[in-house]
Amino acid sequence: MKFTPKNIEENVNVSKTHPLVEFGWLLGGLLLLVLILYLLLGVATDIAVAKIPVSVEVWLGEHFVDRMDALENEPLQRLIQPLLDNLPADSPLREYDFYVQMVDNEQINALALPGGQIVVFSGLVEQAESENEVAMVLAHELGHFAHRDHLRRLGRGLGLTVAAIVLFGEDSAVSNLASKFFLVGESHYSREQESAADRFGLELLVAGYGHAGGATDFFARVGKDAGSRVPYLLASHPHPDDRVRELQGLIAANGYRVDAVVPLGQDLLDVLPVGEECRKESPGATADE
């Protein structure tokens, strides 16, 4: 047998597909799959949330939410009462037993926890200039309860996590990537929730106080420190300036009166933690309410 040396020009062992093309197809297909799953989950959650009674949510709140160390809450409870009194008789909020408390924390923030618990950080009350402002924040939180936002968040978040783990396994690069990607979608969803709660809160404030004074003050003040809009592309809340604009649009559209605001009651100032004046202007505080 004679050996004839020959150069091999054609390589059959390596596929010709460009790696980026393959990457695009694989990632695109996968993301599409997850997107479909996510949308289905969203629909399922929305259906389920409408059917879950308030008592279940209260039970969830009692068993899964740690009660925070709270300061006295009487003055805040007094603020929320007129808002609650003006709810329509058939409002689902009437089934809750609301419990407002203040927590000693310099963050400018307030939270709505499942089961009717509203937590107001003392930093928020410290920087507030009127009772109406605080009432607006409380009304906004009531909006979250009215729209059952916790249950929605719980359903989607849980579904997404389970889906990612089932598909890619725990702690894998792809599931990290996927969850990052969908956080953007989720944050957009939650920005809509925030705006809806703002609208609800405004109506409630007007019903309780008879005018919309103080509704935008809080966001306007926070907006001054909020800086650039870029970080808000991914944030769970709309930019404060956008919220102010939306609220002002609503006030104008509905012809709400904007009267003088009521200054903070002395009882509320009394329950603030002492010696807090120095951190009144805490920079970098986040507005989350």
Add this chain to the structure above:
Amino acid sequence: MEIILQNLDLFIFLALMVLGYTAGSIAEKRHYKSIHRREKELVKLAVVTAEGRFREGAVKDSFLVNGSTVISNDYFKRLLAILRNIVGGRVKAYESLIDRSRREAILRMKEKARAGGAHMIVNLRLETSTIGRSANKKNRVGSIETLAYGTAVVMNRP
């Protein structure tokens, strides 16, 4: 700046992916260039998998030659393979790795044979193994080793 800090792991991931892709592509291109050049140089040195049978007195000398290479996966290829693992099919990302590794190992073996004055290599065998048992697991990037070995034969030629 804040947005980068908040999503630091995402940015690290993207940076590693871009780095893996660019560095991996450049390395692969250069390696193939070198493989093609050296294969042309060494094309006259015959390598066969067949067992050699020679007339008596035809062989002056014979000795074992081997060549081995270790080639690393890159971050991008690994990601591509992970994605491929979900749906199945040919893992195209790894084909070039194996191909390069085998050809490089044979080339090294041939270079050794030529240095020993051999005219041909018979009984070529190839072995491939992964390095690092945790290759592809827990964010570690694995690599492959290919070993080529055979018998170099020096003929009795005037």
